[in-house]
Amino acid sequence: MQRVLELKDLKKNYYMGDYIVKALHGINLKIDRGDFVAVMGASGSGKSTLMNILGCLDKPTEGDYFFENKNINLLNDDEYAEIRNNKIGFVFQGFNLLPRTTAIENVELPLFYDRKKEKKNFKELAASALKKVGLQDRLHHHPNKLSGGQQQRVAIARALVNDPSVILADEPTGNLDTATSLDIISIFQQLNQQKITIVLVTHEPSIAVYAKRIINMRDGHIIDDKKTKQRSAKQDLKKIQE
């Protein structure tokens, strides 16, 4: 299988004056193409720290990060930006959409910053991404006119508009109710079937069961990493609605 992400003895310290917070203590992790990983662990165990490094939003203090077998540590700022732009889609707990900007314009954003592809049909690509998350009739809504679930779907559309190989989601359902959460998870499962690798942080075991693999963290360590039998969010959603 093709390796997408690999971390070798990765450490992250936060420096607050004289005080050092050791958020990650030597993480070793391999994730292959097409995997669906749920990262679990208590609050403060380092999940977000890990995700931010995987998403190239932050840099590790020590250790190596290989993305598609390339050592990320050796890249400059522009190359980092390029990976964020067209290799990784990031979905946040708080959606992080641009306010006063329509759904379709939000989804277009990564295309604006893509220098590789000479894309002219930004609107078309953005509309088709929004269609994939079932928002084809909300293209011109502003975020404040959308429900939480809808906003998160816009964020997912934005994450996948540039055909990333990985989608990273840090508690994407943290602000949503059960049914909406299942809805969002079912979108991830659907994307996963199209060979997009998914890494998802969640507090709730009831969400983790939809992954193929569950990683448990405590105090900046991975304490457990096991395969699991994946449930279908779509079917569970149907059951609830009946």
Added chain:
Amino acid sequence: MKISNTLKIAFKNIVKNKTRSFLTSLGIIIGVGSVIIMVGIGEATQRNIEREIASLGTNLIIVYPGAFRGGGVSQGTGTFNRLSIKDVENIKTYSKFVEAVSPVISSNEQVIGGGNNWRTTVYGVSEDYAEIRDYKLASGVFFTEQDVKAGKNIVVLGKDVADAVFPDDEPVGKSIRISRVPCKVVGVLESKGQGSFQMSQDDLIMMPYTTFQNKINQNRFLRSIDIKSSIKDLSVTQEEIRDILRNSHKLPDSSEDDFRIGNQTEITERATSVASLMTLLLGSIAAVSLVVGGIGIMNIMLVSVTERTREIGIRLAVGARKRDILMQFLIEALVLSVIGGALGILISFMVLLILNNFTNTQMVINYRTIILAVGFSGTIGIFFGFYPARKASKLNPIDALRYE
């Protein structure tokens, strides 16, 4: 990211914050507007002065008596270092380049006529004076060479005097008394118009200098000699007059001139240099307000960077490079200042149009000023936009996203 996209984003942001964008540009609007208006006013003044000086007469040369400096031991005390009628005669006789010449004597006198009383300047001049100073007659005639030789009691009135003394009647043929000397009015001059720079050229009376010297004021010395050159190159004529006068005054080579020769070009240059200094001054004061406007842009852009930290974080998270963020904020500042500049030009057009309608000046908007103002406001946009833009681009993605 391409510039066109950056421009699009910048425009979107400006439109989304209409009020704030307008207030930000206001400084630039006022700055550019006042630069154009001030320079417009300054240049109009300059042109007015030039026009007024031209109205003094064409190819005009004026000889003044020199400051009395003794001029050397050999000369003794002298009346010869003053200008006299003899000098005028010498110029008339020996000069090749002088078309007309007139002595000028003057004093302020009380004038009574038609039951009215008026105080004005009375000039004793020759028959050529009207031609030298470009005066035209509204009615009657100017006095002739014979009149001057005979020393007749006749006068020509300036427009202001004619209006004041004979408001209802035709002055020609009437009699007036100038310091108790009865004179006959033979002509009235056309108005030269009100000048802002000079005293009115219409508040005067002219009479033959012979009459003036005999009856009004016995002073034999001239206030000036006014000359009209027959050639355009006034310096040649001036040099010739200088030689004639030095001969006439019997000045040895070693001594300085005991007179001063001025010409119109010099007067024009001196006066316009004052006016252009004024233009410069007004322009710089206005430019200061442009700089203040630029600081306003920087201020708002800094606030905007702080306010939009999360937005910057989001843009970085989806792949914006540092230079994309830098460009976005820079272009936003540039667009704001250029729009401000354009509005400033528009407003200054309107203000100048109004001023032109309500005053008799003709202020013209100079394309150089416009290019300068726009270039300047653009530069200010970039200059004052750069610091906030750089600050924005230096943000770390995760720190920007976490910003509360």
